[in-house]
Amino acid sequence: TNLPEHRRAKYLGRIFQNPLMGTAASMTIEENLAMADLRGQPRTLRxxxxxxxxxYYREMLEMLGLGLQHRLKDSVSLLSGGQRQSLTLLMVTLSLPKLLLLDEHTASLDPKTAQRVMDLTQKIVEENGITTVMVTHNMQQAIRYGIRMIMLHEGRIQFDIQGEEKKALTVEEVVRRFGAQLKDEALLA
Known part of the structure; x- marks a missing residue:
């Protein structure tokens, strides 16, 4: 695109692995949501x-099931990593980006919170038709979510799978295919 970065930012949402990177710790939950809500809009006095x-923020936070809807005035610095990552997901998707980039966004979360964040991610993405690219080392997530899976090794595509073939995959099958691909590469090197 020829748009400068600050102009195309409203079309792009991204969530990083580190829950601290998506929020402003010294601001309240409400202030973080408001800042995200106004993203890409003209800067006027209001x-x-x-x-x-x-x-609306209370309703959105209630979907998380973390009780944050009652803590709008609390500083984000008081939240756990899972709470912050959940808040970041809401913040990023408030403006309904055209493309959502997820970089290991559940990697630092406990399994229960990671599942909650993934389920919410899927719900938001499907309800709003947001194109999403998710980077993960979690094979179960890679298989369960999304319509296409591309496996990379050292920046090169090892395999690209979608549709019914992807739905039928198991973790064992992914590991087997990936291992076979690496062995073939080693033979050609």
Missing amino acids: WGVTKVRRE
Whole structure:
């Protein structure tokens, strides 16, 4: 694209592995959401948070099932990693980006929270038709989510699978295919 980075930013959402990178720790939950909500909009003099938007933030936070809807005035620095990553997901998707980039966004979370974040991610992506690229080392997530899986090794595509073939995959099959691919490469090197 020929658009400068600051202009194309409104079309792109990204969530990093580190939960600390997606939020402003010294601001409240409400302030973080308001900042994300206004992303890509013209900078004019107005209220950052209205009663209507505050209620909308409560409804969005309630979907997380973490009780954050009752903590709008709390500093983000008081949240756990899982709570922060969940908040980041909501913040990034408030503006409904055209492309969502997920870089190991559940890697640092406990299994229960990781599952909750993945389920919410899937719900938001499907309901809003957001094109999403997810980087993960979690083979179960790679198989379960999305419509296409591309496996890379040292920057090269090892295999690209989608549709019914992807749905039928198991972790064992992925490991077997990947291992076979690496052995073939080693023979040709």
